[in-house]
Amino acid sequence: MPADEEATSGYPLILRAGLAGLAYLAALLLSYYFGGGFDQEANIWLASGVAIGVLVLAPPAHWSAYLAALGLAALIGNLASGASWLASLVYAVEELVVAAPIAWLLRRLLGPAPRLDDVGKVWIFAGIGALGSAVLSWAIALLAYAVLGLPSPAGQWRLWIVSGTVGTLVVTPLLFAWAGLRAKRSGGPTMADFALGGTFVLLMVTAALFVFRGDPTARFSGSVGFGLTYLPMIFLVLGALVWGARGATLATFVLAAIAVLHTERGEGPFGGMEGLFLGEGTLEVQGYVAAAALLTLMVTALHGSRQRALQEAAAWRVRYEAVMAANDQLLFELDPVSGRIDWAGDTQRLLGLASGQIDTLAAYLDRVHPDDRDTLRGTFAALGRGLDAHLPAGHRIVATAGPEKAFTGEATAILDFDDTVHRIVGFLQPRRDSDRAPAAAP
Amino acid sequence: MTERDVIDAAPAGRAGVFLIHGLGGTEYDLGSMHKRLKMSGFITHSLTLPGHGTRPEDLLRVTVDDWLDACRARYRELAGQFETLHVMGMCMGSLLAVEVAKQEQHGKGRLVVLAPPIFLDGWATPWYRDLRHLLYWLPTVPRRMRVEEEDPYGIKNEQLRGIVKAKFERNDGFHYRWVPLHCVREVDRLRKLVTTDLQRVPCQTLVVHAREDELTSLRSANFLVRGIGGDRARMVVLEDSYHMICIDNDRELVARHVLEFFGVPPVEAGQLSDDPKMSAEALRVLVAKVCAVLAAGAWRDLPPLGIPDLRWYQPGRNRLSGIHRGGKPLRRFLAEIQSGADSARFGAFGTIVLNRGVALVPASWIARRGDAELASQGALMIAMHADRVYELRWFPDEEAIEDAFWGEAAEPAPIPAQTASTVAT
Numbered sequence: 001m002p003a004d005e006e007a008t009s010g011y012p013l014i015l016r017a018g019l020a021g022l023a024y025l026a027a028l029l030l031s032y033y034f035g036g037g038f039d040q041e042a043n044i045w046l047a048s049g050v051a052i053g054v055l056v057l058a059p060p061a062h063w064s065a066y067l068a069a070l071g072l073a074a075l076i077g078n079l080a081s082g083a084s085w086l087a088s089l090v091y092a093v094e095e096l097v098v099a100a101p102i103a104w105l106l107r108r109l110l111g112p113a114p115r116l117d118d119v120g121k122v123w124i125f126a127g128i129g130a131l132g133s134a135v136l137s138w139a140i141a142l143l144a145y146a147v148l149g150l151p152s153p154a155g156q157w158r159l160w161i162v163s164g165t166v167g168t169l170v171v172t173p174l175l176f177a178w179a180g181l182r183a184k185r186s187g188g189p190t191m192a193d194f195a196l197g198g199t200f201v202l203l204m205v206t207a208a209l210f211v212f213r214g215d216p217t218a219r220f221s222g223s224v225g226f227g228l229t230y231l232p233m234i235f236l237v238l239g240a241l242v243w244g245a246r247g248a249t250l251a252t253f254v255l256a257a258i259a260v261l262h263t264e265r266g267e268g269p270f271g272g273m274e275g276l277f278l279g280e281g282t283l284e285v286q287g288y289v290a291a292a293a294l295l296t297l298m299v300t301a302l303h304g305s306r307q308r309a310l311q312e313a314a315a316w317r318v319r320y321e322a323v324m325a326a327n328d329q330l331l332f333e334l335d336p337v338s339g340r341i342d343w344a345g346d347t348q349r350l351l352g353l354a355s356g357q358i359d360t361l362a363a364y365l366d367r368v369h370p371d372d373r374d375t376l377r378g379t380f381a382a383l384g385r386g387l388d389a390h391l392p393a394g395h396r397i398v399a400t401a402g403p404e405k406a407f408t409g410e411a412t413a414i415l416d417f418d419d420t421v422h423r424i425v426g427f428l429q430p431r432r433d434s435d436r437a438p439a440a441a442p
Numbered sequence: 443m444t445e446r447d448v449i450d451a452a453p454a455g456r457a458g459v460f461l462i463h464g465l466g467g468t469e470y471d472l473g474s475m476h477k478r479l480k481m482s483g484f485i486t487h488s489l490t491l492p493g494h495g496t497r498p499e500d501l502l503r504v505t506v507d508d509w510l511d512a513c514r515a516r517y518r519e520l521a522g523q524f525e526t527l528h529v530m531g532m533c534m535g536s537l538l539a540v541e542v543a544k545q546e547q548h549g550k551g552r553l554v555v556l557a558p559p560i561f562l563d564g565w566a567t568p569w570y571r572d573l574r575h576l577l578y579w580l581p582t583v584p585r586r587m588r589v590e591e592e593d594p595y596g597i598k599n600e601q602l603r604g605i606v607k608a609k610f611e612r613n614d615g616f617h618y619r620w621v622p623l624h625c626v627r628e629v630d631r632l633r634k635l636v637t638t639d640l641q642r643v644p645c646q647t648l649v650v651h652a653r654e655d656e657l658t659s660l661r662s663a664n665f666l667v668r669g670i671g672g673d674r675a676r677m678v679v680l681e682d683s684y685h686m687i688c689i690d691n692d693r694e695l696v697a698r699h700v701l702e703f704f705g706v707p708p709v710e711a712g713q714l715s716d717d718p719k720m721s722a723e724a725l726r727v728l729v730a731k732v733c734a735v736l737a738a739g740a741w742r743d744l745p746p747l748g749i750p751d752l753r754w755y756q757p758g759r760n761r762l763s764g765i766h767r768g769g770k771p772l773r774r775f776l777a778e779i780q781s782g783a784d785s786a787r788f789g790a791f792g793t794i795v796l797n798r799g800v801a802l803v804p805a806s807w808i809a810r811r812g813d814a815e816l817a818s819q820g821a822l823m824i825a826m827h828a829d830r831v832y833e834l835r836w837f838p839d840e841e842a843i844e845d846a847f848w849g850e851a852a853e854p855a856p857i858p859a860q861t862a863s864t865v866a867t
Contacts, residue, residue: 011586183574183623186566186656186685187592194569318600325601352829405724405829 013065020054021069027171028077031163034260043282044260044289045163047074048137049171051095052129055103056114056172057179063100071096087150094140102133114176116245117304122297129172134164162286169293170249170256177245189243197243201251204235208258212268225269229259233292240299248296256289320344327429334361334424336384336413350430351397351405369396369404383413383424394431406431457551458524459704461488462513462542464533465629466591466618468495471532472556473688478697482706485524489516491535493625498618502585506628506635510545513538517546528704530554532688533657534629537636540666544642553647554700557685559658560633560665564685566594566656578627587623594656596685640669647675648703650696652683718799719828728826729794729801732834736805736822739787741776748831755835760848782848783809788822799826807836809847816847 027046035042051070058066071092078088106114109124116122138160141153153160189197211228232255240248263270263285270284321344324331330345341364343355351358351367358364361380368376372395382389394406411426459479463471469488476486492512493504521527528551531539536555543553562571577583591610597603610619647670651663660679667675678699683690688697718725728747735743745752751768754775761782766775779786792804801824809816820838824831838844 183570183587183589184568184592185589185621186564186568186596187594188566188568190565191567191569314600315604318604322601322604349828404727 013062017062017065017069020050020058020066021073023054024050024070024073025077027167028074029080030257031167032081034257034264042163042167043159043264043286044170044256045160045167046171047077047167048095048099048133048164049130049168050175051099052103052106052133052168053172053175053179055099056106056110056112057175059112060104060107067096067100070099086148090144090148090150091141094137094144097140098133098137102129102136113180115180115304116173116176116297117301117308119298119301119305122294122301125172126169126294126297130165130168131161133168134161137164158283162283162290166256166286166290166293169290169297170253173245173293173297174249174253177249181246193242197239197247200235200239200242201247201254204232204239204251205254205258207235208232208255212259212262212271214267229269229288233295236292236296237299240296241303245300245304248300252293252296255292259285259289259292329427329429331427332411332425334380334411336421336424350428353397367397369398372396379411380424383411384421386413386415386419386421391426391428457483457526457528457704458485458487458520459528459530460517460520460539461486462529462531462535462538463488463491463494464531464535465625466494466498466501466621467533467535468616470616471535471686471688472530473686473693475530475688475697475700478701479704482701482704484528484704487516487520489513491538494618498588498620498622501618501625502622504625504628506632509538509628509632510541510635513542514546517542517548521546521550524550527551528554530556530700532556533559533685534632537629537632540636540640540643540647541632543645543647544636544639547642548645551645552703553643553645554703555647555649555663555666556696557651557655557658557687558636558649558662558666559629560637560662561658563659563661564655564657565659574623574626574630577623584624584627585622588620589623589626590620591617594684596657597690598654598682598684599691602689637665637669640666641671643670643674645674646703648699649675649677650680650687650699651677652680652685652687652690652692654681654683655685655687657685718826720799720826722796724829725796725799725801725826726794728829728831729796729803729824732824732831733788733791733803733805736788737791739785741779741786744776744834745772748834749827752831753833755833757836757838758841758845758848760845760850762844762848779809783811783816785810786816800824801826807838807844811847814847816844818843818847 024047027050031042031044031046034044051074054066054070055063074092074095075088078091079085083091106125106129109128110116110121114121114125116125138153138157141160144150145152207228211225211231236248236251236255239251243251259268259270262268263282265271268285270282270288320331323329324345328350330343330347330350332344333342334340339361341359341361343358347353347355347358353367358367365373365377372392375392376395379389379391389411391409391411393408395408396404396406398404407428408431409426409428411424413421414423414425416422461469461472461475463469468490469476472488476488479486489512491504492508493501517527517529527548529539529543529548530553531537533556536558537560539553540555540558542548577587593603593607595603595606595610597606609616613619647666649663649666651658651660653660663677663679667677678696680687680692680695683692687693720728732744732747735741735747749768752772753765753767754772755765756762756775762775762778764775766772786807786809788805789808790804790806795802803822803824805820805822807816807818807820818838818840820836823833823835823837825833825835
């Protein structure tokens with residue numbers, strides 16, 4: 001391969017796999033950091049989410065390199081946390097055994113470059129990718145530890161499953177969203193949107209720090225502190241609406257970090273308190289982060305669905321406009337009750353009139369040549385009664401300036417369920433020479 | 443207009459135009475400009491910049507010096523062939539055109555600068571645009587990172603955008619789908635070069651820029667005009683296009699302004715060369731309406747028959763002489779006719795001669811003011827397009843008769859406005 005071609009064909013696989021391994025290691029160490037240190041259980045397990053996300057995004061042909069890098073990172077990370085060689089090895093293998101089939105399944109269900117821009121996709125990801133992987137992980141660990149005679153994690157099932165689920169909910173969508181980032185010449189959010197989204201995220205961070213930092217009893221009385229935990233969520237949702245999936249997933253990660261870190265330190269409304277809604281502070285904050293992550297995913301999915309619908313509508317409009325412009329056609333829809341006409345197509349170019357100038361049947365008839373007016377009025381009257389009638393071929397329309405033009409077209413009545421006329425729809429186009437009736441034979 | 447301006451702008455025949463395309467592009471960047479220039483009598487020459495016309499990877503081998511050297515070499519080659527040579531560039535090509543004009547002390551013609559990206563600050567430039575300066579310092583990143591073309595592709599017209607998108611998807615080769623970050627760094631270097639010593643640009647310069655350019659704001663055009671100097675540079679602002687002004691909604695306006703700037707008579711620069719999009723019958727009906735208005739002396743009824751930018755060319759050296767274009771100037775001219783005479787109308791219309799969208803009608807201009815009478819024979823030219831008049835020209839047989847009747851101009855006859863939209867100098 002020539003040097004230039006290699007230069008822009010992407011980074012070498014070994015480098016990309018190495019980066020994935022580093023990301024995994026960072027997520028693992030961060031999980032321990034959020035949990036209070038290597039000797040503590042992690043409240044939010046981010047590493048599995050990295051493994052699943054990386055494998056979903058990587059082509060299967062490259063999986064061996066990525067699995068090797070992720071396995072090595074898992075081994076190093078667990079050794080660094082003080083686990084034995086055997087336990088670290090078991091954990092690394094177990095991580096890969098879980099991540100690979102889950103990633104394969106997600107690729108099948110969501111596609112190779114998944115975008116969580118549909119509510120159904122979010123539920124599939126949350127159910128299989130997040131909860132499914134955490135349950136599978138715990139089950140395999142239980143089995144493996146029992147076979148190898150290691151201390152059983154059976155008693156930690158809730159922490160294992162919840163921290164894994166929450167971690168995957170936070171991290172994997174982040175990878176999905178940012179994996180598609182490409183430098184573009186133009187496009188994407190405008191600078192104004194970027195600034196607005198940034199403001200919302202800044203407000204979210206400020207609100208989160210305000211709520212979760214420090215001793216809540218010193219600042220909030222009663223349940224005020226709990227109530228205020230919704231405040232960052234409001235800004236999170238607003239930021240998600242403006243920034244889309246990339247900003248939303250990043251902001252969720254930041255909110256999760258603030259909430260978990262300060263709760264672990266005994267700060268904030270959930271810190272060191274027992275007897276709450278879910279029973280203990282750790283579980284409360286896990287539930288809080290899961291709710292925030294799901295809420296953000298849902299909002300971005302709904303927003304994405306709407307954006308997609310708008311794009312599809314715009315594409316259809318452009319297609320129709322191209323057909324109408326190429327054929328010099330105008331479409332119209334007449335409400336026989338109000339007499340209002342809605343036009344589609346370039347009325348200014350074809351009729352010499354703005355659509356607003358002929359937005360009623362009366363206004364349109366006013367523009368028709370006096371010699372043709374009564375015939376056309378009769379046609380619309382017949383159509384309005386549900387009768388078959390045809391627009392007079394070559395009826396002339398007089399614009400504000402320029403010569404009068406002859407038009408031809410078709411119109412049809414759309415009947416309601418009780419056989420009354422709901423709308424009269426049709427098209428107009430300038431009469432061409434070929435439209436003229438052939439001269440009668442002598 | 444100075445004598446030098448006239449010499450510069452009086453081309454066709456032995457006049458050439460050197461056109462330079464943009465980054466990642468081809469001559470298609472300039473739309474139908476080649477065709478329009480050729481139809482107006484120019485000989486057009488372009489070059490494919492080093493690294494272009496093949497595949498994006500080839501851009502990795504080139505630097506701004508290669509582009510500039512190629513342009514300067516081509517310029518020197520062409521300068522030896524033409525008495526008048528205009529230089530014109532689009533996007534990055536416009537920056538190269540400015541630099542060529544500056545370094546070669548271009549004095550053989552004029553300079554047209556289309557959508558110059560002096561600043562990357564358009565409304566749709568990505569939020570991370572300034573991070574590129576950091577990425578330049580990272581090893582291998584400038585050569586490996588791709589900067590992709592993306593919606594809206596510099597085009598406001600949705601139909602055209604759809605066509606361009608389809609061309610990209612088909613890999614038609616009219617434009618690279620991406621360029622390496624390395625090239626963006628080279629363009630940044632070019633920007634620095636261009637912004638230095640702008641006052642050294644010696645020739646008359648026209649800067650054309652869209653207000654809604656998504657890549658680079660009007661600040662770029664203003665900067666150039668200020669830098670080159672208001673005595674040599676002027677600006678046309680387009681109101682209905684994004685960055686690719688030669689193919690977007692205002693392409694006709696761009697062509698017209700460029701041709702007029704190169705000294706092509708406005709009639710030829712206009713839509714005369716195009717299909718009038720009217721049948722012969724429709725042309726005759728519209729001519730009849732214009733003649734009826736003029737015969738009745740109903741001057742106020744004239745503007746509604748034309749496009750908003752309707753122009754009336756009135757020769758001579760009298761108070762009515764000049765080019766009266768659109769809106770207020772035209773209304774002022776028509777009001778001047780009415781205030782300058784007790785009655786003024788056209789009459790004695792002869793046989794209409796039609797040529798594409800242009801009608802030539804022999805006529806007499808008859809006016810009376812007290813005892814003074816005007817009866818000027820001549821011909822009226824009516825240019826039409828899409829059921830509208832876009833230009834009227836009166837050719838009197840003897841201008842002196844009209845000069846005597848209407849009297850000398852109180853102030854110099856209006857200089858042709860440079861834009862239909864906005865002019866800034």
